[in-house]
Amino acid sequence: MANDPIHQFQIQKLFTVADVGGVEIAFTNSALFMFLTVGAVAAFLYFSTAGRALVPSRWQSAAELSYEMVANMLRDGAGKEGMRFFPFVFSLFMFVLFANLFGMVPYFFTVTSHIIVTFALAILVIGTVVIYGVMHHGTHFLGLFVPKGVPLAVLPLVSAIEVISFLSRPISLSVRLFANMLAGHITLKVFAGFVGSLGALGALGIGGAILPLAMVVGLTALEFLVAFLQAYVFAILTCMYLNDALHPGH
Amino acid sequence: MSFFVTEALAQESAPAPAAPAPDTTAPQTAPIEPPLDAGAPADAHGAAEATHSEVGHEAAGHGGPFPPFDPSTFASQLVWLAISFALLYLLMKRVLAPRVGSIIEERAGRIADDIGRAERLREQSDAAIASYEKALAEARSQSQRIAAEATEAAKAEVAAERARIEAQLGAQLAAAEVRIGEIKSRALAEVGSIAEETAAEIVATLSGSAPQRDEVAGAVSAALGK
Numbered sequence: 001m002a003n004d005p006i007h008q009f010q011i012q013k014l015f016t017v018a019d020v021g022g023v024e025i026a027f028t029n030s031a032l033f034m035f036l037t038v039g040a041v042a043a044f045l046y047f048s049t050a051g052r053a054l055v056p057s058r059w060q061s062a063a064e065l066s067y068e069m070v071a072n073m074l075r076d077g078a079g080k081e082g083m084r085f086f087p088f089v090f091s092l093f094m095f096v097l098f099a100n101l102f103g104m105v106p107y108f109f110t111v112t113s114h115i116i117v118t119f120a121l122a123i124l125v126i127g128t129v130v131i132y133g134v135m136h137h138g139t140h141f142l143g144l145f146v147p148k149g150v151p152l153a154v155l156p157l158v159s160a161i162e163v164i165s166f167l168s169r170p171i172s173l174s175v176r177l178f179a180n181m182l183a184g185h186i187t188l189k190v191f192a193g194f195v196g197s198l199g200a201l202g203a204l205g206i207g208g209a210i211l212p213l214a215m216v217v218g219l220t221a222l223e224f225l226v227a228f229l230q231a232y233v234f235a236i237l238t239c240m241y242l243n244d245a246l247h248p249g250h
Numbered sequence: 251m252s253f254f255v256t257e258a259l260a261q262e263s264a265p266a267p268a269a270p271a272p273d274t275t276a277p278q279t280a281p282i283e284p285p286l287d288a289g290a291p292a293d294a295h296g297a298a299e300a301t302h303s304e305v306g307h308e309a310a311g312h313g314g315p316f317p318p319f320d321p322s323t324f325a326s327q328l329v330w331l332a333i334s335f336a337l338l339y340l341l342m343k344r345v346l347a348p349r350v351g352s353i354i355e356e357r358a359g360r361i362a363d364d365i366g367r368a369e370r371l372r373e374q375s376d377a378a379i380a381s382y383e384k385a386l387a388e389a390r391s392q393s394q395r396i397a398a399e400a401t402e403a404a405k406a407e408v409a410a411e412r413a414r415i416e417a418q419l420g421a422q423l424a425a426a427e428v429r430i431g432e433i434k435s436r437a438l439a440e441v442g443s444i445a446e447e448t449a450a451e452i453v454a455t456l457s458g459s460a461p462q463r464d465e466v467a468g469a470v471s472a473a474l475g476k
């Protein structure tokens with residue numbers, strides 16, 4: 001178990017809540033960390049801004065920085081009208097970021113290392129895009145699949161490609177985040193396992209364990225970068241997709 | 251996937267019975283996850299496959315399917331993700347985003363206000379400087395005017411005084427010249443009698459006899475007349 005790199009992804013049932021038509025709904029370690037993530041995000045944003053200082057403290061500065069980063073991202077990506085989705089995009093960014101960062105704490109569960117979680121978030125994004133797009137633009141929303149200035153002869157082909165690209169968005173959005181978190185954690189665990197097993201071999205082994213140890217240190221730094229970067233990528237792609245819902249004309 | 255789990259595999263290779271004996275199947279994992287190991291035979295083993303599917307949906311043991319792809323956990327995760335994310339969204343929409351946003355807006359407003367006030371103050375100080383410079387220029391021109399006037403007045407006064415003194419001096423000079431002329435003419439008039447007396451004396455001394463007054467006067471006037 002100590003060296004099993006898959007063990008960290010186990011869903012562990014803490015207690016069963018309900019049984020709906022033979023499908024058990026259980027409160028698991030994953031659910032626990034989802035709520036921890038939500039709690040941490042809320043606590044961070046709430047308490048860091050408790051001072052409401054004109055000249056912000058470090059914590060307040062961090063909260064304001066993340067707010068303004070997402071706000072600028074959304075304004076640049078989806079225009080001024082996109083700001084109505086700000087709470088949604090900011091929630092997504094903070095949720096993914098904090099879930100990823102929680103995953104970096106040893107023995108903590110990584111919520112975003114499960115495809116179903118990232119896929120659900122991606123479907124939420126695409127669902128928002130489709131529902132908002134159809135509600136506000138009606139059939140005009142389908143103009144998304146008909147690029148302007150394309151010759152009529154190749155239009156069916158281009159439209160088919162556009163449709164496929166649109167349908168693949170939730171998959172690419174979810175798999176990117178999921179695969180990054182999964183692969184990073186497995187790699188970390190495998191190298192950390194090398195350190196342990198080599199160290200057990202005596203003096204020579206301890207010497208040899210230095211290399212994977214250095215790798216683990218470097219990978220840890222890299223994983224922190226990836227944790228932030230994937231949250232950023234998820235948020236910025238969300239902004240771009242929302243732009244399609246707001247301005248399907250191009 | 252199963253090559254990752256060699257250690258655990260050995261213990262779980264035998265088809266595990268149903269629920270009640272988790273501790274015997276996987277001692278290491280037992281304290282943390284007793285119920286999960288219940289239906290946890292290795293699916294790498296075909297023999298166990300039937301048991302696995304019958305025993306249930308919590309097949310998340312080490313020998314079970316790769317955890318992220320285990321559909322039996324999907325429902326639970328989706329439910330709790332929906333609840334937790336909805337909670338976060340509501341908190342964000344109602345409390346957190348307005349809270350952080352208002353602080354940022356407040357600051358932006360405050361900065362704009364301060365810049366506006368600084369602009370106003372600058373305009374005021376510019377106006378004050380302009381009026382000060384205007385007053386300074388006025389005062390300077392006035393002082394120049396006063397100085398010029400004073401110089402003019404002084405010059406006029408000096409000229410008048412000088413004219414007065416010159417006139418006075420001229421008058422005195424004229425009077426003196428008149429007096430000199432009088433004295434001169436009087437002296438010239440007396441020269442004849444003095445010369446006569448002197449000549450009479452000289453003649454008397456030289457000849458021993460006093461000459462006639464008429465002769466002397468004639469001689470003197472003849473000498474003067476030359």
